Amino acid sequence: MELKVIKTPEEWRAQLSPLEYRVLREAGTEPPFTGEYTDHTGVGIYRCRACGAELFRSEHKFASHCGWPSFYTSAAADRVRLLEDRSLPLHPRTEVRCAACDSHLGHVFTGEGYDTPTDQRWCINSVSLDFEPASS
Template identity: 75%
Template sequence: MTDTNHATPNPAATVGKVVKSEAEWRAQLSPFEYKVLREAGTERAFTGEYTDTTTEGVYRCRACNAELFRSDQKFSSHCGWPSFFAPLAEDRVRYIEDGSLFMKRVEVRCGTCDSHLGHVFSGEGYDTPTDQRYCINSVSLTLEEKA
């Protein structure tokens, strides 16, 4: 589940992936989006547009538009960020051990463009099918509302 290899992927491993230069990402994203998505920043708790959203639809990566989560996987954790109990599929995200801030956490990144999304936590006692909380920055997502 954990990927600690930060080496540049070989061309065969990038099939179906979005690969851009940092200059291209800076041109595409706002400064705050870039800070969170490309530099693993975090938005302040309870400030994101999707924290309390209950709209049905698909949550996509703001950087590459990949489908990541569905609204029926979202739950109210009262933590200040949108929370999901599972990604749409395991290949939609990748995991990296994160030892920053004197904690052991697991970072969640987009499986398509490698943008930072947030972190996943386990064993917190939420009544969800997976007992996991994908704590995701709203600024890392867009919501495609169900028609």
């Protein structure tokens, strides 16, 4: 488990771009099909853009064609926090947050019919991630 990262809103604003701040700190969403990792197929790990914690691995990424990077699991259960999200009352969702810095990453959906080992789609904003290529 990563150490907890705690910063003031002012410190986060100084570190993050306006879009990164809106998504990571205010639970916003980047527009679909605009993120740098939507169709990314490199081999390596995806880290939290806010704190650098390892969150996802390329071998768990799949092409869902939903407009955002999709994974079928996180790198480890203790790397993320899952919270009930009732911001859309008719469509309750499960929010995904970084366990280390509490940044919003996206949402996880179950039972959509994707051929994945978990029957889950972790729909994650590209702007919440940094990719670290595997060393060759």
